[in-house]
Amino acid sequence: MIDIRVMASALRVLAGGEFARYHTSNVSEVERFEREMQNFLGVGHVLGVNSGTSALICALVGCGIGPGDEVLVPAYTWVATAAAPLAIGAVPVLTEINQTLTIDPEDIRRKISPRTKAIIVVHMLNLVCDMDAILAIAKEHDLLVIEDACQAVGVTYRGRRCGTMGDAGAFSFNVLKNIQSGEGGAVMTNSQRTFTRALMYHDVGSYIRAGRGDASEPPFIGQNYRMTNLAAAVLRAQIGRLDKKLKRRHDRRRYWLDKLSGSFGKNMKVSPHNDSDSAVAISVYFDDPEEARAFGSQRGIARLIDTDRHVYTNWKSIRSGATMHPKWDPYAWAASNDVRIREDSCPETLKILERTCEIKLFPEIPTLVYRRLVGNTKR
Numbered sequence: 001m002i003d004i005r006v007m008a009s010a011l012r013v014l015a016g017g018e019f020a021r022y023h024t025s026n027v028s029e030v031e032r033f034e035r036e037m038q039n040f041l042g043v044g045h046v047l048g049v050n051s052g053t054s055a056l057i058c059a060l061v062g063c064g065i066g067p068g069d070e071v072l073v074p075a076y077t078w079v080a081t082a083a084a085p086l087a088i089g090a091v092p093v094l095t096e097i098n099q100t101l102t103i104d105p106e107d108i109r110r111k112i113s114p115r116t117k118a119i120i121v122v123h124m125l126n127l128v129c130d131m132d133a134i135l136a137i138a139k140e141h142d143l144l145v146i147e148d149a150c151q152a153v154g155v156t157y158r159g160r161r162c163g164t165m166g167d168a169g170a171f172s173f174n175v176l177k178n179i180q181s182g183e184g185g186a187v188m189t190n191s192q193r194t195f196t197r198a199l200m201y202h203d204v205g206s207y208i209r210a211g212r213g214d215a216s217e218p219p220f221i222g223q224n225y226r227m228t229n230l231a232a233a234v235l236r237a238q239i240g241r242l243d244k245k246l247k248r249r250h251d252r253r254r255y256w257l258d259k260l261s262g263s264f265g266k267n268m269k270v271s272p273h274n275d276s277d278s279a280v281a282i283s284v285y286f287d288d289p290e291e292a293r294a295f296g297s298q299r300g301i302a303r304l305i306d307t308d309r310h311v312y313t314n315w316k317s318i319r320s321g322a323t324m325h326p327k328w329d330p331y332a333w334a335a336s337n338d339v340r341i342r343e344d345s346c347p348e349t350l351k352i353l354e355r356t357c358e359i360k361l362f363p364e365i366p367t368l369v370y371r372r373l374v375g376n377t378k379r
Helices: 004-016 029-041 052-062 080-087 105-111 131-141 192-202 229-239 242-260 289-296 316-320 347-355 367-374
Strands: 045-049 070-074 091-095 116-122 144-148 168-172 185-189 282-285 301-303 356-359
Touching: 004 229, 029 045, 029 185, 029 229, 045 052, 045 192, 052 080, 052 144, 052 168, 052 185, 052 192, 070 080, 080 091, 080 116, 080 316, 091 105, 091 116, 105 131, 116 131, 131 144, 185 192, 242 282, 242 367, 289 301, 289 347, 289 356, 347 356
Parallel strands: 070 091, 070 116, 116 144, 144 168
Antiparallel strands: 045 185, 168 185, 282 356, 301 356
């Protein structure tokens, strides 16, 4: 059901007929959205773009990542996390997750090479990474940190919003995210130079725009990843209610923790969380993968190994190294062929995923309806 405030915001733009951010008679909806998101996140710069994938690509470009660079990415994430480095000539290097379902800091240490330039950490399923440990490793090895917070818009880690702790962050606003506009995304950073470079890359015509970014940064050729005013208006209407939506997720996590503490939770364990005080998601794991398969077959539950392109073994185009032209093969520019993704690149990740299930919390559904829905769940 569409919220009346979202409808009113969209209708305002439709009535005005000004759909493009750079073709408006006043301050555009996109710029208003960027300012409001800046205030909400407490971050220096926000750039609205047309998807989470575009946000990741712009964040990497903004940070200066390019051909031949290695970027560590977790083996459990949406395929776009690994595709984004390849889009700019860099090479994704798969890294194991741990039982928190986020990138394993210990495997980060093992995978760092002289060619490693950045780590993309993913706050998957609203589960936050161990950012204190990751940022310490990055500082020790002089690496950049890009937060893929596409699945954790608004979520906090020890009082800090996801997407604001690294050198740059990326959000997605597609139909499955905490706030949504069909498609859409945003780049976050506290660096003026990173913001300016991301701005230039997201708009091939940036050189004709006045008053945007750092004029001292040499211009370069970009793409067209611009956000529309209509998408921005839809998103603006949701920012003010995001914390309330996340609180509902937190309350439902608490409901499940209570439910699992009784006889219902026999044979399953709650996955650990890197910040349990602000956790807004829950997953459980089993010793036996077949028990996880049975539990995950129910409505509102999903066994993670079965979630298609979130599992690296299903990244067909990336594993094959297929690109739009044979001369555009970032793996061919890499210093070592060992970084190519293989079926057995991250065996520990596969073991974790085949034993773990996500319990969906559906914050859009009223509480009474939700409890009736999960009341039929069997252990």
